[in-house]
Amino acid sequence: MRAIGNFFWFILGGVLMGLGWWLVGLLAFITVVGIPWGRACFVIGQFCFFPFGMEAISRKELHQKEDFGTSGFGTVGNIIWFIFAGVWLAIGHLLSAVACFLSIIGIPFGIQHLKLAGIALAPIGKCIVTTEIASAARRTNAAATVSAMRNNT
Numbered sequence: 001m002r003a004i005g006n007f008f009w010f011i012l013g014g015v016l017m018g019l020g021w022w023l024v025g026l027l028a029f030i031t032v033v034g035i036p037w038g039r040a041c042f043v044i045g046q047f048c049f050f051p052f053g054m055e056a057i058s059r060k061e062l063h064q065k066e067d068f069g070t071s072g073f074g075t076v077g078n079i080i081w082f083i084f085a086g087v088w089l090a091i092g093h094l095l096s097a098v099a100c101f102l103s104i105i106g107i108p109f110g111i112q113h114l115k116l117a118g119i120a121l122a123p124i125g126k127c128i129v130t131t132e133i134a135s136a137a138r139r140t141n142a143a144a145t146v147s148a149m150r151n152n153t
Helices: 001-032 033-048 059-063 072-102 103-122 133-150
Strands: 056-057 126-130
Touching: 001 033, 001 072, 001 103, 033 056, 033 072, 033 103, 033 126, 056 059, 056 103, 056 133, 059 126, 059 133, 126 133
Parallel strands: none
Antiparallel strands: 056 126
């Protein structure tokens, strides 16, 4: 099912939004200061080409430790990103989602566009993994939280 969904997604517009992410990434690389954002654009652009079966999760959630992108610096980076590029990519995904929702068949594609719009607003500190890895990370984090709660009582 994932392969079929990704195939139709790519053909019916995913390629355009993926190329949009890559264009923003190229512009970020040109500025030199924007290289960290450009790298994120290329990763998320690839995710935008084939989103079914993949998921964006926080690196802190995946590795169970904070790093540069998930710290306060990542928050500042996401604010800068939002101002210069995030809002525009999110609007593109929202418009694409509305177009997909207008046809009943396009609803799964519209849902993917909404997920990508959320990522477009704050991509720093996120990584793209398979749905199975994201679920395993969440289960591990939930078990560690429950264990910590049990030890505190």
